[in-house]
Amino acid sequence: MTTTADYYEVLGVTKTASGDEIKKAYRKLAMQYHPDRNQGNKDAETKFKEINEAYEVLKDDQKRAAYDRYGHQAFTSGMGGAGANPFNGFDFTGAGFADVFSDIFSEFTGQGRSRQRSYAERGDDIRYDIALTLEEAYVGLEKEINITTSKECDACHGHGTADGKEPPVCATCGGTGRVRTQQGGFFVFETTCPQCRGTGRAVTDKCKKCRGTGKEKLEKSLKIKIPAGIENGTRMRVAGEGEVGKRGGPKGDLYVFITVKRHKTYERDGADLFTVSPISMSMAAMGGQFKLKGIDGEEINVEVKPGTQPSDKLRIKGKGMRYMNSDKRGDLFVEFKVVIPTKLTDAQKECLKQFDAAAPEEEKSFWNKLFG
Numbered sequence: 001m002t003t004t005a006d007y008y009e010v011l012g013v014t015k016t017a018s019g020d021e022i023k024k025a026y027r028k029l030a031m032q033y034h035p036d037r038n039q040g041n042k043d044a045e046t047k048f049k050e051i052n053e054a055y056e057v058l059k060d061d062q063k064r065a066a067y068d069r070y071g072h073q074a075f076t077s078g079m080g081g082a083g084a085n086p087f088n089g090f091d092f093t094g095a096g097f098a099d100v101f102s103d104i105f106s107e108f109t110g111q112g113r114s115r116q117r118s119y120a121e122r123g124d125d126i127r128y129d130i131a132l133t134l135e136e137a138y139v140g141l142e143k144e145i146n147i148t149t150s151k152e153c154d155a156c157h158g159h160g161t162a163d164g165k166e167p168p169v170c171a172t173c174g175g176t177g178r179v180r181t182q183q184g185g186f187f188v189f190e191t192t193c194p195q196c197r198g199t200g201r202a203v204t205d206k207c208k209k210c211r212g213t214g215k216e217k218l219e220k221s222l223k224i225k226i227p228a229g230i231e232n233g234t235r236m237r238v239a240g241e242g243e244v245g246k247r248g249g250p251k252g253d254l255y256v257f258i259t260v261k262r263h264k265t266y267e268r269d270g271a272d273l274f275t276v277s278p279i280s281m282s283m284a285a286m287g288g289q290f291k292l293k294g295i296d297g298e299e300i301n302v303e304v305k306p307g308t309q310p311s312d313k314l315r316i317k318g319k320g321m322r323y324m325n326s327d328k329r330g331d332l333f334v335e336f337k338v339v340i341p342t343k344l345t346d347a348q349k350e351c352l353k354q355f356d357a358a359a360p361e362e363e364k365s366f367w368n369k370l371f372g
């Protein structure tokens with residue numbers, strides 16, 4: 001998954017396109033660039049991969065929302081690569097691919113094999129947002145969160161039936177959840193089975209408790225460990241804490257989206273911190289020192305060298321944010337803003353006149369040359 005082209009552009013749809021429009025656009029392109037039609041054509045192969053990748057994201061409301069909000073970054077791990085479970089980003093194993101592919105294939109050839117729809121379905125993923133201060137992001141924290149998820153309805157054991165038993169296969173579609181109509185010889189159009197609404201099963205009496213959904217609401221509290229040094233925009237995946245699977249399918253995952261709030265003193269870039277500190281003219285000229293409160297709460301002594309110029313920067317090593325999963329810290333950069341007074345008292349004016357008068361001869365002649 002290395003495409004960086006805009007997914008909407010790849011499919012040639014607008015950002016407000018409906019799910020159906022996206023699906024239509026995808027099918028058209030997928031048939032055009034299908035490897036069977038473009039044998040040995042590398043460009044077509046790349047294009048085919050691109051459109052599949054784009055469709056994988058845009059067909060899924062949750063992934064699409066994440067993409068709209070975060071762009072491609074939504075699907076790359078910002079947490080130091082793979083294997084950092086449970087702190088990795090979305091992973092695309094292409095679970096939907098085979099499905100779509102065989103759909104396409106059956107339309108493409110006009111026949112396709114009849115598949116009985118899998119009865120079990122994976123539960124939905126859920127999302128939880130946490131906003132942290134920069135100080136909290138520095139130390140990391142353990143937080144108890146309350147999520148609303150779902151569990152299997154105990155009255156029907158998740159089947160959604162009044163008798164709590166697995167419902168029989170739908171007679172209309174034979175369990176595929178799809179019905180086909182042939183038009184004009186070559187193309188076979190598939191639509192969702194109207195009888196079972198695509199589930200492939202015939203439920204005559206619905207479970208009263210869950211109204212046939214097979215699940216019930218579950219409020220749950222969970223402890224989430226947020227590692228020190230976490231970055232703004234990180235998504236943490238907590239496997240198996242999403243909604244219950246349908247009809248015995250696996251649970252979905254919980255995605256915790258981390259936002260790190262802006263800090264009033266420090267700007268962050270990775271593990272480095274930046275700040276602007278005002279200093280007086282005289283401190284800039286003569287040097288001096290002042291104290292800053294570090295992100296770890298400790299006082300930092302900032303040394304101002306004599307002759308400091310406006311916008312000069314000082315790098316203080318090891319006083320930045322923590323790197324994730326490491327004791328190392330980034331650096332702190334202090335930019336000096338030399339404040340030129342806009343109002344002077346008579347006494348100050350007198351001092352400054354004396355300051356000018358006391359300047360060495362060569363400095364005076366320099367200024368006289370410029371302005372005299």
Ligand SMILES: [Zn+2]
Binds near residue numbers: 154160
């Ligand atoms: Zn039920």
Ligand SMILES: [Zn+2]
Binds near residue numbers: 171178194198
């Ligand atoms: Zn059916």
